[in-house]
Amino acid sequence: MFDKLKKAFGGAEEAKAPKAEKKVEAAPAETKAPAEEPKAASAKPRIGYIHLSGCTGDAMSLTENYDILSTVLTDMVDIVYGQTLVDKWVHGTFAEEMPEMDLCLIEGSVCLQDDHSVQELLMAREKSGLICAFGSCAMTGCFTTFARGGQQAQPKHESFAPISQLVKVDCALPGCPVAPEMIAKVVVALCNGDMEYLQPAIDKAACNAGCGCDVLTNIIRNGLCSGCGTCALACPTRAMGFSEGRPSCDRDRCIKCGSCYAMCPRAWLPIKRIKEETGL
Amino acid sequence: MVLGTYKEAVSARSTDSKILDVSQDGGIVSALLCYALDEGIIEGAVVAGTPDEDWRPIPTVVTSADEVIAAAGTKYSMSPTLSALKEATRQYGLEKVGVVSTPCQTQGLRKAQAYPFTRFVADKIKLIIGIYCMENFPMASLDTFATAKLGFDSLQDASKMDIGKGKFWLTKDGEDSGLAIKETHGYEQAGCNICMDYVAEWADVSTGSVGSPDGWSTVLTRTGDGETVFKAAVDAGLIETKPMDEVKPGLPLLEKLAKGKKDKNGKERDKRAKMGLPLPVEY
Numbered sequence: 001m002f003d004k005l006k007k008a009f010g011g012a013e014e015a016k017a018p019k020a021e022k023k024v025e026a027a028p029a030e031t032k033a034p035a036e037e038p039k040a041a042s043a044k045p046r047i048g049y050i051h052l053s054g055c056t057g058d059a060m061s062l063t064e065n066y067d068i069l070s071t072v073l074t075d076m077v078d079i080v081y082g083q084t085l086v087d088k089w090v091h092g093t094f095a096e097e098m099p100e101m102d103l104c105l106i107e108g109s110v111c112l113q114d115d116h117s118v119q120e121l122l123m124a125r126e127k128s129g130l131i132c133a134f135g136s137c138a139m140t141g142c143f144t145t146f147a148r149g150g151q152q153a154q155p156k157h158e159s160f161a162p163i164s165q166l167v168k169v170d171c172a173l174p175g176c177p178v179a180p181e182m183i184a185k186v187v188v189a190l191c192n193g194d195m196e197y198l199q200p201a202i203d204k205a206a207c208n209a210g211c212g213c214d215v216l217t218n219i220i221r222n223g224l225c226s227g228c229g230t231c232a233l234a235c236p237t238r239a240m241g242f243s244e245g246r247p248s249c250d251r252d253r254c255i256k257c258g259s260c261y262a263m264c265p266r267a268w269l270p271i272k273r274i275k276e277e278t279g280l
Numbered sequence: 281m282v283l284g285t286y287k288e289a290v291s292a293r294s295t296d297s298k299i300l301d302v303s304q305d306g307g308i309v310s311a312l313l314c315y316a317l318d319e320g321i322i323e324g325a326v327v328a329g330t331p332d333e334d335w336r337p338i339p340t341v342v343t344s345a346d347e348v349i350a351a352a353g354t355k356y357s358m359s360p361t362l363s364a365l366k367e368a369t370r371q372y373g374l375e376k377v378g379v380v381s382t383p384c385q386t387q388g389l390r391k392a393q394a395y396p397f398t399r400f401v402a403d404k405i406k407l408i409i410g411i412y413c414m415e416n417f418p419m420a421s422l423d424t425f426a427t428a429k430l431g432f433d434s435l436q437d438a439s440k441m442d443i444g445k446g447k448f449w450l451t452k453d454g455e456d457s458g459l460a461i462k463e464t465h466g467y468e469q470a471g472c473n474i475c476m477d478y479v480a481e482w483a484d485v486s487t488g489s490v491g492s493p494d495g496w497s498t499v500l501t502r503t504g505d506g507e508t509v510f511k512a513a514v515d516a517g518l519i520e521t522k523p524m525d526e527v528k529p530g531l532p533l534l535e536k537l538a539k540g541k542k543d544k545n546g547k548e549r550d551k552r553a554k555m556g557l558p559l560p561v562e563y
């Protein structure tokens with residue numbers, strides 16, 4: 001199933017505009033083990049979880065899927081890397097080696113002044129088949145965008161960037177935090193190789209910004225808004241109010257997570273999936 | 281299928297005079313909400329109310345029959361109703377929520393269920409009652425209809441607002457004034473011009489006046505849940521029904537209007553695409 005995923009992700013690479021220096025791409029295919037044949041034991045995808053600059057909310061959301069978590073962890077995936085989940089991570093000395101991963105979930109933005117974070121992210125790109133920006137901090141920078149540095153114990157730490165600034169991302173899941181149900185549905189889709197379900201997240205892979213203004217510039221300004229209220233439902237900080245039937249973002253409350261625009265039915269609409277789920 | 285997937289189409293009316301006194305047409309939305317609340321199918325619902333009785337819709341959480349009846353009647357301006365789902369699930373702590381939604385809102389709800397980006401909200405939506413909708417008007421457009429076109433001193437003088445029989449109606453001092461629908465064209469919000477859904481095709485049960493006689497509503501049951509609730513409300517004696525083929529003007533009119541909306545707005549979509557303007561990305 002991950003071969004299928006990789007192929008699909010690979011196909012979308014060309015669309016990216018060339019940057020000053022080529023970003024570290026996915027691990028070369030040869031390193032992806034000789035297990036071309038799907039074998040029961042070795043077919044379990046190797047998952048990594050890297051915690052950069054975020055509040056651990058996304059990891060907590062992941063673990064909130066109590067009902068499926070034990071099955072996922074025992075039967076469906078191997079978590080091979082992660083400080084919080086398996087107590088395995090590359091320490092500051094880099095003495096320990098990062099294992100090969102099929103998929104690496106990355107929570108949090110990357111602090112450009114923190115060499116360890118930068119190195120861990122770049123290393124993860126080399127070691128992982130797929131990188132998922134897991135949660136808004138990794139995807140858009142979210143509230144870490146407002147960091148200004150000047151704080152103990154690292155006054156120099158001021159630039160917290162979405163991870164797509166440094167590495168090629170394969171798919172992105174917004175949310176502050178990502179909703180537990182969303183994580184469960186993505187896990188199921190991943191395990192089933194359900195590309196169609198993941199496509200919106202794949203299409204958002206290169207995303208590096210989000211804001212309440214997105215509904216203004218992309219929806220209202222394009223004559224698409226119907227005033228339905230989904231954006232206000234999506235907003236985790238209640239920054240979205242309404243004026244004349246149109247969303248109006250309170251920028252002092254907006255944390256730039258991008259949830260409002262992701263939820264807007266006039267931004268994108270999963271027609272096929274809705275029909276499948278409802279039978280309509 | 282121009283009316284979307286549905287199990288059954290019937291003409292129906294509430295049997296409760298308290299509902300019929302305030303309802304727009306057959307009182308189906310209010311009757312279904314009251315029944316679902318009574319039976320514990322839902323603990324509350326989010327609807328478009330007008331707490332200030334000034335025709336300005338405000339998303340409202342209702343948890344009792346009295347509150348349902350207080351919010352009854354169609355509003356012809358935008359209500360960001362789905363925003364109140366957060367209030368319903370977080371402040372009110374409701375575990376089972378009903379929603380009264382226009383077609384565009386139904387799309388937002390179904391998308392939120394298919395891609396639940398907002399934690400612990402979508403799973404609490406237990407009943408989606410869709411209402412037929414051709415288009416929606418900014419408040420300033422309604423003011424224009426009342427003052428500039430119908431000669432009212434103020435929109436606030438109107439005691440009832442309705443669209444039917446080819447006209448936009450305002451009632452003042454018991455007297456109805458009608459404005460030809462084509463006089464309202466160009467006053468609807470732009471977002472409505474690309475909508476291809478007239479009959480809330482993704483709701484559990486959809487309803488509206490078109491197709492049925494005055495005082496009655498045309499009901500389309502769509503999902504198993506929608507069918508179950510509607511049939512139970514009928515069995516409980518809260519709703520009376522007539523077969524669609526026994527009423528005038530009947531289903532053909534509903535189909536004609538639904539197709540008309542798709543044709544007209546399909547052209548608008550083509551036009552926008554040709555200009556290089558974006559449309560919702562469809563997956």
